[in-house]
Amino acid sequence: MMEPEFQRIQRQFAAHLRDPERHPPPGGIEERRLAVYRKLFFNNINGFLEKGFPVLRSLHDEPAWRALVRAFFHDHGSRSPYFLDIAGEFVTFLSEEYQPGDDAPPFLVELAHYEWMEVVLETAQEPAAVPVQPDGDLLHGAPCLSPLHRVLGYRWPVHRIGPDHRPTTPPEQPVWLLIYRDQAESVAFMEINAATARLLALTEAHPDASGEQLLARLGEEMGHPAPAALRTFGADLLAGLRQRGVILGTRPGQDH
Structure with a gap:
């Protein structure tokens, strides 16, 4: 035609x-x-x-x-x-x-992706409310993640790059960043380590698992020599993520 x-x-x-x-x-x-x-x-x-x-x-x-x-x-x-x-x-x-x-610059694509993620979260529609216990026990209950977050892994320290800092070689270890939209509707970033990134991935993959179960699994994967110390550290980490709005609370009826 x-x-x-x-x-x-x-x-x-x-x-x-x-x-x-x-x-x-x-x-x-x-x-x-x-x-x-x-x-x-x-x-x-x-x-x-x-x-x-x-x-x-x-x-x-x-x-x-x-x-x-x-x-x-x-x-x-x-x-x-x-x-x-x-x-x-x-x-x-x-x-x-x-x-x-x-x-x-060798970090061109990663820097662009990093900046785009801010646009993505700034413009994301507010998700439908889910049942959650805001003050639930994060160790015995199942932590509920905010959908308005992303865990980003890069070769380059994109969050530090600017006109006065243009690295020519990447660091030996990957850079892990957490980006999220907080309760004030502002987008924030924080650098995290590989263990925190993995804990967030486990939490997303196993939504019904308690914080204690998630930390135990993380310890097994890492071969951590002191499970009790990891549990203490993990409890503080989960509490900090809740304070930032990355964790909304615990799922109702999921206490273990």
């Missing part, structure tokens, strides 16, 4: 706006009008990316940043029509399609 003429013109117009050097505009449109549209569309995308990736933006001078944004605007076929999804599309572009030059 032949494409209707108006759709052909729309596609040609869109291709020109995205990449005017490779795609000529449809005939009969004044260049002054075309220039307005080209500037408007590019500036909209650029504005969203500058707001969503402030640290990444600060690492580029103006020509380098605009070249990166233009590469995204020209080459990436977004799978979502929503402005809210631009940041995620940009991360997909960087991780799967972009061919960085030799001068690009």
Whole structure:
């Protein structure tokens, strides 16, 4: 079936706006009008990316940043029509399609992902309330995690990167970060260790297990030589996570 003429013109117009050097505009449109549209569309995308990736933006001078944004605007076929999804599309572009030059920072993709996670949690809809005992015993009850958190593992210390700190080699150990939206609706980050990251993963994977059972399993995996000390440490850790809003309380009727 032949494409209707108006759709052909729309596609040609869109291709020109995205990449005017490779795609000529449809005939009969004044260049002054075309220039307005080209500037408007590019500036909209650029504005969203500058707001969503402030640290990444600060690492580029103006020509380098605009070249990166233009590469995204020209080459990436977004799978979502929503402005809210631009940041995620940009991360997909960087991780799967972009061919960085030799001068690009080696942590480019991880830094972009880290900044995107803040956007994800800031804009996430408040989940439906679940039955929970806010003051429940976290050792004998089953800890209930807030869905508004993520545990992130990176090769690079992305939370410390900025114009004055651009590492060239990653640390020997992975960097674990906890990002969450607290009760004041603010997004916060904290660096955690591998044991805390694993405890959070176990809690999510075994929602009916008590805090004591989760810590015992963690101790077995780690080969921890002092289970009692781990239990004491774990109790303080669980309490601290509840205070931050990462743990909402315990599940009703799950005391062990």
